[in-house]
Amino acid sequence: MVLLQRIKHIAIATAVLIIVLWISSIQYGRIDVTGDKRYTLNPSTVTFLEELQDTIRFSVYLHGELPLAFAKMKREVNDMLNEYKRIGGAHVQILFIDPASLSKGKNSIQNTYKRLMQYGLKPYTIQEEDEQGKLVQRYILPGIIVSTSQKYVPINLLANALGNSTEEQIYNALQQLEYQCIKSMKQLTAKKRKNIAFLTDHKELDFQYVFDATMLLMEQYNVDRISTQQLFDSITKYDVVILAKPRTALSEAHKYILDQFVMHGGNLLIATDNVGVNIDSLQIRSHTTAYPLQLNSSDLFFNFGFRINNTIVLDNQCATIPFNISPLGMPPRFEPAPWYYYPLLKPLRNSHHPITHAIDVVKAEFASSLDTLEGNGTIQKHILLASSACSRTIGVPNPVGFSILDNVPDTTFFNTYYLPIAVLFEGSYNSLYKNRTAPIDTELIPKQFSPLYSSDSTKIIVISDGDIFKNEIEIRENDTIPKPMHYYKYFAVDKRIYTGNKDFFLNSVNYLCGDQELLNIRSRELKIRLLNKTRVVNERTYWQILNIAAPILILIIIAGVVLFIRKQKFGKKYVG
Numbered sequence: 001m002v003l004l005q006r007i008k009h010i011a012i013a014t015a016v017l018i019i020v021l022w023i024s025s026i027q028y029g030r031i032d033v034t035g036d037k038r039y040t041l042n043p044s045t046v047t048f049l050e051e052l053q054d055t056i057r058f059s060v061y062l063h064g065e066l067p068l069a070f071a072k073m074k075r076e077v078n079d080m081l082n083e084y085k086r087i088g089g090a091h092v093q094i095l096f097i098d099p100a101s102l103s104k105g106k107n108s109i110q111n112t113y114k115r116l117m118q119y120g121l122k123p124y125t126i127q128e129e130d131e132q133g134k135l136v137q138r139y140i141l142p143g144i145i146v147s148t149s150q151k152y153v154p155i156n157l158l159a160n161a162l163g164n165s166t167e168e169q170i171y172n173a174l175q176q177l178e179y180q181c182i183k184s185m186k187q188l189t190a191k192k193r194k195n196i197a198f199l200t201d202h203k204e205l206d207f208q209y210v211f212d213a214t215m216l217l218m219e220q221y222n223v224d225r226i227s228t229q230q231l232f233d234s235i236t237k238y239d240v241v242i243l244a245k246p247r248t249a250l251s252e253a254h255k256y257i258l259d260q261f262v263m264h265g266g267n268l269l270i271a272t273d274n275v276g277v278n279i280d281s282l283q284i285r286s287h288t289t290a291y292p293l294q295l296n297s298s299d300l301f302f303n304f305g306f307r308i309n310n311t312i313v314l315d316n317q318c319a320t321i322p323f324n325i326s327p328l329g330m331p332p333r334f335e336p337a338p339w340y341y342y343p344l345l346k347p348l349r350n351s352h353h354p355i356t357h358a359i360d361v362v363k364a365e366f367a368s369s370l371d372t373l374e375g376n377g378t379i380q381k382h383i384l385l386a387s388s389a390c391s392r393t394i395g396v397p398n399p400v401g402f403s404i405l406d407n408v409p410d411t412t413f414f415n416t417y418y419l420p421i422a423v424l425f426e427g428s429y430n431s432l433y434k435n436r437t438a439p440i441d442t443e444l445i446p447k448q449f450s451p452l453y454s455s456d457s458t459k460i461i462v463i464s465d466g467d468i469f470k471n472e473i474e475i476r477e478n479d480t481i482p483k484p485m486h487y488y489k490y491f492a493v494d495k496r497i498y499t500g501n502k503d504f505f506l507n508s509v510n511y512l513c514g515d516q517e518l519l520n521i522r523s524r525e526l527k528i529r530l531l532n533k534t535r536v537v538n539e540r541t542y543w544q545i546l547n548i549a550a551p552i553l554i555l556i557i558i559a560g561v562v563l564f565i566r567k568q569k570f571g572k573k574y575v576g
Contacts, residue, residue, distance in 0.1 A: 041080075041083060041087075041178065042178065042182075042517075042520060042521045044182075044517035044518075044520065044521065045178060045182050045521060046087055048182060048185070048186070048517075049084055049087040049088040049091075049092070050087060050088075052088050052091040052092070052185075052189070053091070053189070054091065054148050054188070054189050055090070055091050055092075055093065055148065055149070056088075056091060056092055056093070056146060056147070056148060056185055056188065056189075057093040057094075057095065057146070057147050057148070058081055058084075058092070058093065058094050058095065058144055058145075058146055058181075059095050059097055059144065059145040059146075059147065060074075060077055060078075060081070060094070060095065060096045060097065060144050061097050061098075061099055061116065061121065061140075061141040061142070061143050061144070061145075062074040062077060062096060062140075062142060062157075063096040063097055063098035063101075064098035064099075064100055064101070066140065067126060069166055069167055069170055070140065070142060070170070072170070073142065073157065073170050073173065073174065074096070076174050076177070077144070077157075077177065078094075078096070080177060080178065080181070081094045081181075082094070084181070099112050099113065099116065099140075099141055100112075113139060113141065116141055116143075119145055119152065119154055120143075120153075120154030120156070121141050121143040121145070121154050121156060122141075122143065122156045122158075123139040123140065123141055124139065124140050124141070124142055124158055125137055125138075125139055126138050126139075126140060126166075142156070142157040142158050142173075143155055143156045143157055144157065144181075146181065146184040146185065146188065147188070148188050148189070151188050152188075153184040153187055153188060153219075155180045155181070155184055157170075157173040157177070157180075158170070158173055176522070178521055179518070179521045179522040182518065182521055183219070183220065183518060186220075186518065187219060187220060193220070193221055193222050194220075194221050194222070194239040194240075194513050195221065195222045195223075195224070195237055195238045195239055195240075196217055196221045196222065196223045196224070196238065196239065196240050196241075196242065196509065196513075197223070197224045197225070197226045197231065197238045197240070197241050197242065198210060198214070198223070198224070198225045198226070198241075198242045198244060199226065199227070199228055199231070199241060199242070199243050199244075199246075200225050200226065200227055201227045201228055201229075201254075202243075202246035202247065202248045202249075202250060202254075202295075203246065203247035203248045204243065204244045204245055204246050204247070205244045205245045205466070205470055207225065208473055208480050208482055209470050209471060209473065209482075210244055210469070210470065210471070211471060211482035212471040212482060212483070212484050212485040212502075213469050213471070213485060213505060216485075216502065216505070216506055217506075217509060220510075220515075221239075221509075221513070224238075228253075228254040228257050228258070229257070229444060231257060231261060232257045232260075232444070232445075232446060232449070233446050235257075235260060235261055235264050235266070235446075235449065236264055236265070236266075238261075238266060239266070239267060239512070239513050239514075240266070240267045240268070240269060240509060240512045240513055241258075241261060241266060241267075241268055241269070242268075242269045242271075243258075243268065243269070243270045243271070243272060244271050244466065244469070244470075245271060245272060245273060245466025245467065245470070246272055246295060246297075246466075247276075247293070248295075249294055249295050249296035249297075250295060250296050250297050250300070251296075252296075252439035252440075253439055253440040253441070253444065255296075255297070255299075255300045255432070255439075256432075256433060256438055256439055256440050257440075258300065259300060259303070259431055259432050259433060260431070260449075260451060260452065262304075262429055262455055262458055262460070263429070263431050263451075263452035263453065263454065263455045264452060264455070265455065265456055265458055266458065267458055267459045267460065267512040267513075268304075268459075268460045268461070268462075268512075269460075269461050269463075269508060269509065269512060270301075270460065270461065270462045270463065271462075271463040271465065271466050271467075271468050271469065272295070272297075272308065272462075272463070272464070272466050273293060273366065273368065273464075273465065273466040273467075274292065274293055274295070274308040274309065274310055274311075274368045274464065275290050275291070275292060275293060275310060275311070275312055275366060275368055275396050276290065276291050276292075276293050277289075277290045277291075277312075277341075277366045277400055279365075279366075282400075282401065282402070286401050286402050286403065287399050287400065287401025287402070287403065288399070288400050288401065289397055289398070289399055289400065290312055290366070290396045290397060290398050290399075290400045291396055291397045292310040292396050292397070299432065300432055301462070302373060303429070303430075303431075303432040304425060304429070304460055304462070305372060305373050305374070305379050305381065305425050305460075306370055306371065306372050306373060306423060306425070306462050307370070307371045307373060308368050308369075308370050308371075308462075308464045309368055309369045309370070309371065309393070310368070310395060310396050311368050311369050311393040311394060311395055311396065312341065312366055312367070312368065312393065312394050312396065312398070312400070313343055313364075313367045313368065313369055313387050313391060313392075313393055313419055313421070314340040314341065314343070314391060314392050314393070314394060314414070315340060315343030315344070315387045315388050315390070315391040315414070316338070316340070316388060316390035316391065316409075316414045317343065317344050317361075317387075317388035317390065317391075318338050318339055318340050318341070318342050318343050318344055319339055319342040319344060319363055319488065319490070319494055319496075319498075320336035320337060320338055320339060320490065320493055320494045321336070321337060321339040321342075321490050321493065321494075322334035322335070322336065322337070322490060322492070322493045323335060323336070323337035323402070323405055334493065335493070336493040336494060336495075337405050338405075340404060340409075341365070341366055341400065342363060342364065342365050342366075343363075343364050343367060343387050343388070343391065343421075344361040344362070344363055344364075344388070345361060345362040345363075345364055345367075345385040345386065345387065345421050345422070346361055346362075346385065346386070346388070347359075347383075347384060347385060347386070348383055348386055348418060351382075351383065351384075353382055353384060353424070354507070354511065354516070354519045354520055354523045355384055355424065355504070355507040355508055355511050355519070355523075356384050356385065356504065356507070357523040358523050359500045359503040359504055359507070359523075360498070360499050360500035360503070361498065361500050362385055362422075362468065362498065362500040362501050362504050363488070363498040363500070363501060364421060364465040364467070364468060365465060365467040366400075366465070366467075367421050367464050367465035368464040368465070369393050369419045369420070369421075369464065370419075370420045370421060370422075370423060370462065370464040371420075372420065372423055378427045378428050379425050379426065379427035379428075379429070380425070380426045380427050381423060381424070381425055382423065382424045382426075383420045383422075383423055384422040384423060384424055384461070384504075384508075385420075385421045385422035385463075385504070386418045386419055386420050386421055387416075387417070387418060387419040387421065388417070388418075389417040389418065390411070390414035390417070391414055391416050391417060391418075391419055392413065392414050392415055392416045393416065393419065420464075421463065421464050421465060422461065422462070422463040422464075422468075422504075423461070423462055424459065424460075424461050424511075425459070425460045425461075425462070426457065426458075426459050426460075427457060427458075428454060428455050428456060428457055428458070429454070429455045429458065430453065430454050430455075431451075431452065431453040431454065431455075433451075433453070434453040434454075438451065459511070459512050461508050461511075461512065468501060468504070468505070469485060469501055469502075469504075469505040470485075471483050471484065471485045471487065472487050472488075472489050484502075485501050485502045485505070486498050486499045486501060486502055503522075506522070507519055507522065507523065510522070
């Protein structure tokens with residue numbers, strides 16, 4: 001009887017197992033129980049994959065012998081791409097490749113890496129111990145080539161950012177993995193790219209200073225550098241126009257063209273200074289003078305709903321610079337000192353706008369305060385970036401120099417809080433020239449141009465700092481080399497990179513272009529849970545004992561309890 005019951009139970013368990021295996025063979029699925037839903041795709045990603053018409057291939061160069069951290073990255077990439085394939089079906093192909101396996105015969109590993117680097121992949125250097133315990137360098141290519149039958153896009157999974165550990169870089173890469181993949185697929189399958197233009201005729205930032213910004217935009221959009229008259233000649237061609245740090249006054253004709261660009265549905269990104277500071281002069285003497293700029297833009301900006309003040313924002317939350325603390329006549333000794341003129345901007349606490357969601361601090365340089373006005377249309381305003389709770393403004397003209405570092409300001413000095421620096425305006429505008437004569441030579445007016453005096457819904461982002469997305473340049477042998485946007489020339493003392501500037505810039509342009517879905521994916525935030533290396537070293541013995549001895553002890557206790565129960569149950573039967 002007992003034997004028959006056991007056979008029955010085994011048969012039922014076997015049947016259940018067979019059913020489960022059969023279901024899993026025809027239907028793949030998983031449940032995401034993580035708090036930040038890191039294994040759940042964005043709904044827009046799902047929709048894109050379901051509607052995919054082209055066949056897209058993911059060639060992942062994460063295979064072979066990998067360090068533990070990169071093996072984890074491989075698993076995460078594999079899980080996400082399998083989810084892509086589950087939704088996209090035959091339109092998604094996945095191939096994991098070991099670069100070493102491509103190096104057979106005449107092809108050496110060096111030639112293989114060189115060929116893959118020509119496709120845009122960047123090698124990553126790791127240090128390992130060989131069999132003799134010596135440190136040796138090894139190169140890996142943590143990247144993906146996303147391709148169709150005609151085009152390809154490289155994805156470098158690691159930014160290799162200064163100051164970040166390998167683990168931090170991997171977590172950051174995984175956080176942006178879905179965004180990078182979907183951006184690449186959209187880039188490969190887009191039938192029409194949107195058009196972006198930098199204006200050039202008001203001594204705006206030269207190409208070398210917006211090189212990184214331009215390269216970032218060219219991954220998704222067509223990017224031009226044009227004059228204001230060229231904008232007028234094709235006023236509906238461009239989706240977004242960028243006014244990046246104008247240094248000379250806008251003519252009345254140019255203001256009219258910008259006004260009409262907005263009236264015809266165009267979107268503006270304005271990053272402008274209202275104060276001039278010659279920072280290079282501080283390398284020669286200990287001070288310089290901040291002075292107001294005459295840009296002849298007040299009435300146009302007022303009509304758009306804002307006013308930029310002739311002030312400089314000082315912030316206790318700021319970047320640092322090297323400061324010589326040695327007495328006069330002694331060898332210089334530099335230490336980091338707060339440079340209050342370079343505030344680190346954040347969104348307001350209650351702000352959840354997708355442009356600024358989950359981005360790092362944004363470094364500004366000699367920013368001005370910004371006032372929002374009522375405007376003359378139906379306008380919604382949203383403060384994107386602001387100073388900290390410990391800030392203040394100073395008027396200009398005013399001296400700017402290192403003397404502010406000699407006497408550390410007390411808390412009463414920073415008596416203002418949350419000064420707006422970047423603001424988004426959305427809505428319908430009335431033209432500045434609704435009841436005025438157009439201030440432009442009739443010979444310069446395009447033949448097909450029809451003036452409009454009110455706009456449909458449009459978007460304007462204004463930033464009261466012209467350097468917000470400017471990149472540094474390095475001069476080598478009379479040649480200029482642009483640096484990444486997040487690069488800070490005083491990294492050696494500041495110990496920080498400012499990735500928030502790049503994220504804020506890209507998010508702003510994506511939003512102005514209406515790429516809301518892409519922006520939502522980019523702004524996704526995953527919680528990074530890195531091991532505390534100090535605790536790992538100090539508590540290693542404790543955790544080893546806990547992980548080894550505790551399970552054994554628990555098993556012994558359970559076995560003792562089971563034996564005791566069996567003895568109590570069956571011992572009485574034999575006695576009776």
